Amino acid sequence: MKCKKCGGKAAINMRQHNMGLCKDDFLQWLPEQTQKFIEKYKMFTPDEKILVAVSGGKDSLALWDILRILGYQADGLYIALGIDEGFSYSAESQRLTEKFANEHDLNLHVVNIAADYGTDLPMLAKKTKRGRDKPCSTCGLVKRHEMNRLARDFGYDVLATGHNLDDEAATLFSNTLQWNGDYLIRQHPVLPSKDGLARKVKPLFHFYEREMAAYALLRGIEYIYDECPFAEGSTSTQYKELLNQLENQHPGAKMHFFVKFLTAKKKGLFAEPTTEIVPELHICPTCGQPTSAQENCSFCRMMKKSSEW
Amino acid sequence: MKYTTTIILRDKKYEVKAGSTLLSALNKLEILPESIICVRDGELITEDTILKDGETIKLVSVISGG
Incomplete structure (x- = not known):
């Protein structure tokens, strides 16, 4: 070819x-396209400070690399979750993230959950109702809380994550199967800042996972190849495989599924959020972050339960 | 004489017939091209590449979770 x-x-x-x-x-094409979508969706400007959530995987390291090449002020955030499962998953992810930061002289924040909160993700998942049989839910909560905390504490304008089109299409598929209206309304490459929540952007939302792997390989980026041991056999992985089967028969099916969803939203085919769907936010009395709960936020409630276990 | 190409995906090794396209080999092995990147001698190759006798193709799985 x-x-x-x-x-x-x-x-x-x-x-x-x-x-x-x-x-x-x-x-050359991939960073150019990224720049095009950053501008089209008004994700951020060159004057703004970006915090990139970096996991040591191909997508987030590639995103950091692309933003660096495009000349943006992008620092990294690595959250050490303490996942070992026999092959030092978190330790290796951290090593690769730090290696990338050092090689390119980039600023990296490292948050260590065990050091800061006295417990790691596997323990949290075991001790709490949320994590029982689904540590990914606990992981998501911890990451969201810590990303927003760091963005707020260090004055970043925007949080960037390495979600690709396969991630977004799998999420959309899941939310559509369940007609999860409030999630469907919120799913977008840009979530504006609101009441103490940092703006969140996904500059790679238009690229297939395969393209991001190719980018990382061609750029010589060393990333953690092994899947998170807790994510093996996860529903999102199953949905990605299903969508790839569809894509194999109908090239472009994944892209159309997600991009036409965005177009439909823009055309007003989904109802505007109501107060019922988007609840009023309050300040968590423990950590000071916004929460829809009238008491402590989900993260602080989880940490409290974990300490009482 | 049997002409074969070796295809490696994670810890699995497959022997396929040389002379056909990589896509044809992937179809026989029931591996979706969408889920992998194909590497030969450190270089990315496309699925229309004709497989040569004695060479090794490494497949890099692209799906990640978590």
Whole structure:
């Protein structure tokens, strides 16, 4: 297959775009497209300070690399969750994140959950109702809380995550299967800041997971290849596999599913959020972060339960 | 004489017939092209690549969770 731009040998075939690109053109195309979507969705400007949530995986490291190349002020945040499961998953993820930061002279914040809160994610998942049989839910809560805390404490304008189109399509698929109206209304590449919650953006939302893996490999980014041991066999992974089967038969199906959802929202095909769906936010008396609860936020309630266990 | 290409995905190794396309081999192995990146001698290759006798293709799984 030939590169659509230069006619050389293609390194990747993107069937949804009916386009193959060689290494050099792909490595130029992907950051250019990212910049296009940053501007189109008004995610952030060059004057703003960005905090990139970095896990040591291909997507978040690639995002940090792209923002660096595009000239944005992007610092990293790594949250050490203490997941070991026999192969030092968290320790290796942290090592690769720190290696990337050092190689490119980037500023990295490291939050260690065990050091800061006296317990790690596997223990939290075991001790709390939320985490029983589903540590991913506990992990999501911890990450959201800590990302927002760091963004607030260090004065970042925006939080950026490495969610790709496969992540977004799998989430949309899940929320559609359950007709989860409040989640469907909130799903978007940009969530504006509100009442103490930092603005959240997903600059890679338009790229397939396969393209992000190709970018990381072609750029020589060393990332953690193993899946999180707690995510093995997860529903989101199953949905990604299902969508890939569809994509194999109908190139572009994943992209259309998510992008046309965004278009439908823009056209007003979904009701505007009501006060019932978007509850009023209060300040958590323990951590000072916004919460829909009248008492402590979910994170602080979970930590309290864990300490009483 | 049997002409074969080795395909590696994680800890699994497959022997496939050389001379056909990589896509044809992936279809026979029931591996979705959407879920992997194909690497030969450190370089990314597309699925229309003709497999050569004695060479090794490494498949990199792209799906991640968590």
